[in-house]
Amino acid sequence: MDLRQNERANLKRCLGGLLYQSYTNLEILVLTKGTLTKQQAEFLAEFTTGLKSSRLAN
Structure with missing residues (x-):
């Protein structure tokens, strides 16, 4: 899916x-x-809250 x-x-x-x-x-x-983009990274970071393990890397 597109992150626009x-x-x-x-x-x-x-x-x-x-x-x-x-x-x-x-x-x-x-x-x-x-x-x-900063906004896209922040959008995805919302989903890592409360997860046992997560990593967001560019």
Whole structure:
């Protein structure tokens, strides 16, 4: 999915569904074509709160 502003709602719904399920042995990879903007990195960082392990790297 695209991380431009108009697609963030779709990605938020998609990631939210993955994170709030009963299966706990889960790894989510977010791949990009290049570097993330500050806003894109902050948007993705919202999903790492409360996770057992997370890493966001550019």
